[in-house]
Amino acid sequence: MAATTLDATPVTPVAGIAPRERRERRSRRLLGAGAWLCGIIFFLPFAWMVLTSFHSEQDAGTNPPKIDAPLTLHGYREFFGSGTGVSPWPPLINSLTASIVSTLLVLLLATPAAYALSIKPVRKWSDAMFFFLSTKMLPVVAGLLPVYLIAKNIGMLDNIWLLVILYTSMNLPIAVWMMRSFLSDVPGAIIEAASIDGAGLPTILARIVAPIVAPGIAATALISFIFSWNELLFARVLTGVTANTAPVFLTSFVTSQGLFLAKVCAAAVCISLPVLAAGFAAQDKLVQGLSLGAVK
Amino acid sequence: MSTPSIIGQRHAPPAVSGSAASRAPRRQRGAWARRAPLLPALVFMIVVTQLPFVGTLVISFMRWNALDPSDKGFTGFDNYKEEFTDPQLRSALTTTVVLTVTVVLVSLVLGLGLALLMDRKFPGRGAVRTLLITPFLVVPVASALLWKHALYNATYGFINGSLTWIWSVFGSDNAPQPDWLSTSPKLAVEASLIWQWTPFMMLILLAGLQSRPTDVVEAARVDGAGNWDIFRYLTFPHLRRYLELAALLGTVYVVQNFDAVFTLTSGGLGTANLPYAVYSTFYEAHDYGQASAEGVIVVILSIIVATFALRSVSSLLREETH
Numbered sequence: 001m002a003a004t005t006l007d008a009t010p011v012t013p014v015a016g017i018a019p020r021e022r023r024e025r026r027s028r029r030l031l032g033a034g035a036w037l038c039g040i041i042f043f044l045p046f047a048w049m050v051l052t053s054f055h056s057e058q059d060a061g062t063n064p065p066k067i068d069a070p071l072t073l074h075g076y077r078e079f080f081g082s083g084t085g086v087s088p089w090p091p092l093i094n095s096l097t098a099s100i101v102s103t104l105l106v107l108l109l110a111t112p113a114a115y116a117l118s119i120k121p122v123r124k125w126s127d128a129m130f131f132f133l134s135t136k137m138l139p140v141v142a143g144l145l146p147v148y149l150i151a152k153n154i155g156m157l158d159n160i161w162l163l164v165i166l167y168t169s170m171n172l173p174i175a176v177w178m179m180r181s182f183l184s185d186v187p188g189a190i191i192e193a194a195s196i197d198g199a200g201l202p203t204i205l206a207r208i209v210a211p212i213v214a215p216g217i218a219a220t221a222l223i224s225f226i227f228s229w230n231e232l233l234f235a236r237v238l239t240g241v242t243a244n245t246a247p248v249f250l251t252s253f254v255t256s257q258g259l260f261l262a263k264v265c266a267a268a269v270c271i272s273l274p275v276l277a278a279g280f281a282a283q284d285k286l287v288q289g290l291s292l293g294a295v296k
Numbered sequence: 297m298s299t300p301s302i303i304g305q306r307h308a309p310p311a312v313s314g315s316a317a318s319r320a321p322r323r324q325r326g327a328w329a330r331r332a333p334l335l336p337a338l339v340f341m342i343v344v345t346q347l348p349f350v351g352t353l354v355i356s357f358m359r360w361n362a363l364d365p366s367d368k369g370f371t372g373f374d375n376y377k378e379e380f381t382d383p384q385l386r387s388a389l390t391t392t393v394v395l396t397v398t399v400v401l402v403s404l405v406l407g408l409g410l411a412l413l414m415d416r417k418f419p420g421r422g423a424v425r426t427l428l429i430t431p432f433l434v435v436p437v438a439s440a441l442l443w444k445h446a447l448y449n450a451t452y453g454f455i456n457g458s459l460t461w462i463w464s465v466f467g468s469d470n471a472p473q474p475d476w477l478s479t480s481p482k483l484a485v486e487a488s489l490i491w492q493w494t495p496f497m498m499l500i501l502l503a504g505l506q507s508r509p510t511d512v513v514e515a516a517r518v519d520g521a522g523n524w525d526i527f528r529y530l531t532f533p534h535l536r537r538y539l540e541l542a543a544l545l546g547t548v549y550v551v552q553n554f555d556a557v558f559t560l561t562s563g564g565l566g567t568a569n570l571p572y573a574v575y576s577t578f579y580e581a582h583d584y585g586q587a588s589a590e591g592v593i594v595v596i597l598s599i600i601v602a603t604f605a606l607r608s609v610s611s612l613l614r615e616e617t618h
Contacts, residue, residue: 032418038410039427045491046430048454049442061452064461109340112333119330128334134602135345140552141574142591145584146351169344172337230435233554233571237579247437251559254441261445261452268438279433280426287499 053265060261075266088267090242091249094160098245099228102167106175106224107217109168114179118186129180132173140170140233148237158240166234171224178223178289182216183209219285226275246271349595356588363582375589385590387566388573392551392597395482395569399489400546404539406490407497412527414498415505432495440559443488448560450475481565489556493549497542504538505531537611547601551594570594 051067052060053076059069081087117129147166148157156162186209194204235245244252250271254264279286359371379385414425431439447454456473463471476484508531516526554571561567563576570590578587 028416028418031413031416032420035410035413035416035418035424036420038413039424042491042495043427043430045439045442045447045454046434049438049446052446063452063457064464065454065457109337113337116330116333128338131338132341135341136548141554141571142352142595143345143348144352144574145355145578145588145591146348148578149351149584150348165344169341172341176337230437232437232558233575236558237575247435247555250435250437250441254445259445264441264445268435268441272433272435272438275435276430276433279429283425283429283499284503286429287503 049265050269052262053269055262057260057262060265075260075262076270078260078263079266079270086253088246088249088270091244091246092271094163094239094243095229095246098160098163098167099225102164102171102228103221103224105164105168106171107221110172110175110179110220111217113176114183117176117180118183129177132176135169136173144233144237147234151238157238158243160239160243162238163231163235163243163245166238167224167228167231170231171227174227174289175220175224178220179213179216181288182213182220185216186212215285219282219289222278222282222285223289226278229275352588352591355584356592358585358588360584361582362584371585375585376593378586379589379593385573385586388568388570388590389593391482391566392569392571392594395486395489395553395567396547396550398486399493399550400543402486403490403493403546404497404543406494407542408501408535408539410494410498411501411505414502428498429495431491432493432499434492436492436555437559439492440488440556443484443491444477444560448476448484477561478565481561481567485556485560485567488560489550489553492556493546496549497546500542500545501535501538504535508534544601544604548598551598551601570597 048065054071054073055066055069056072056074059066060075062069079088081089113132147162151157151159151162190208191204194208199207230247231245232247232251235248236251239245239248250267253267356375357370357372358368359374360368379389410428414421414428418424434442445453450456450473453476455476456471459471459473460469463469513526513530516530521529552571553569554575557563557567557569557572558575563569563572568576571594574587574590574594577583577590581587
């Protein structure tokens with residue numbers, strides 16, 4: 001790189017350094033302020049949703065917006081069913097069931113598979129890896145109709161367990177990839193040393209492997225939970241009345257009862273809350289999971 | 297360091313290696329023991345994802361409308377021909393491409409800018425990062441509803457409300473009040489998706505920036521490289537793979553987008569993409585054959601993208617394996 005293109009100041013002693021440092025500090029402060037501004041701009045729509053959810057319906061639908069309107073829990077009370085006749089609890093419980101059970105299934109299936117793949121014993125192990133990945137890239141709509149027809153024929157429509165199975169298949173490939181990358185992080189030398197010291201496989205798994213991969217398992221569970229919780233298309237097509245999930249409930253919420261902006265915002269905030277909390281808690285793991293463990 | 301020997305140690309449980317079994321059977325039994333853990337996941341995936349796709353493929357060659365069950369049979373490529381000649385269906389195809397390319401490119405550029413900003417230390421960096429990733433964590437349906445009703449709505453949406461307010465500050469009471477969703481529906485859908493996906497791009501690129509070896513940058517700076525030189529010759533080449541990865545993963549997710557199109561416009565005004573088209577052909581028009589053909593086309597499109605994505609991921613994987 002050409003050293004000649006540089007500004008001349010750095011080499012000059014003491015006198016030259018001070019202004020440069022000052023300039024750098026100023027630019028750093030400016031960039032920091034820019035970052036804050038961007039953060040606020042991106043956060044603004046969400047902040048508006050939260051604020052609106054605490055307004056009364058009259059104050060929510062005003063033009064120009066009333067930012068300092070009095071706060072009320074009216075929207076939340078409406079959402080949780082007082083007076084509307086439609087309780088949000090069954091869909092919320094359905095979402096919880098589908099997300100939690102499918103996440104457990106994902107862990108149960110993915111852990112052994114990832115273990116097998118992380119030690120790369122299987123000839124063409126990378127083919128198996130890519131098979132899992134390719135199923136993730138297969139759009140869900142590609143299998144929707146046959147799944148619907150089969151479910152209809154065996155009486156599984158509007159059944160939460162059908163969603164559990166589908167969500168498991170949706171998240172399993174990502175989980176295998178993520179867990180493999182975590183398991184590959186376990187240093188072989190430690191295991192070797194432990195087995196020389198006479199530790200058996202169960203001991204090795206429990207005392208050495210488990211503590212190292214525990215955060216990875218937690219992250220995998222988190223990703224799987226979020227994707228299941230967010231899913232709309234399958235739930236919309238394959239459930240009706242009894243097995244509908246929170247996102248489906250949210251969409252019906254608007255069309256069936258006209259628009260109550262504060263109530264809709266309250267519902268959106270409530271339904272987003274579990275994912276927001278989980279996501280804030282594990283930002284780094286989220287990236288790693290979403291990039292299939294390719295980025296660490 | 298000889299990796300194979302360590303790997304060997306790892307997958308052979310000590311109990312087995314201590315036994316007096318002869319070499320060949322032990323290896324065979326070991327091979328099975330090593331493959332077996334893979335099987336449940338493999339079988340499950342094949343049954344739940346591959347078999348239905350075969351079903352879709354078969355139905356795509358059939359004339360099958362649920363509203364007219366008597367007229368059911370094989371038609372060859374008719375559904376596909378329909379797909380490419382019917383202007384409405386063809387528009388779903390172009391919409392998918394336009395929507396995906398726009399959203400991925402814009403959010404990638406914004407994400408890069410944000411990642412570069414966030415890579416520097418400044419007070420409250422963690423807080424800003426949390427603010428920035430929020431759009432990505434809001435449940436997609438909720439964020440689509442937020443944009444549709446709380447932001448875009450012509451009479452009480454935040455955007456038009458703010459316009460009224462700004463105009464009133466300058467003493468005018470006829471601020472423009474466009475109906476965003478009907479005047480520029482595609483742009484409206486894209487904007488909400490860009491809002492949602494920029495944080496994803498930023499997170500991946502930030503991970504890339506932070507994995508950059510600092511000593512090299514330090515050395516370049518000592519050698520007198522300016523900020524632009526460092527970006528051009530060090531940061532950018534290092535980031536290239538992360539940019540590729542972000543773009544391809546983003547594409548895979550955005551191509552499949554259903555929630556935003558469904559909620560914001562219900563596929564109206566030329567915003568129906570292929571996933572939405574499949575949904576409405578199947579769920580509303582009950583044309584199973586046609587819907588399946590659309591599904592197969594989405595898969596073909598995705599395979600084209602996925603081939604590149606797989607290549608990019610496999611290069612990262614190879615690096616890890618070497």
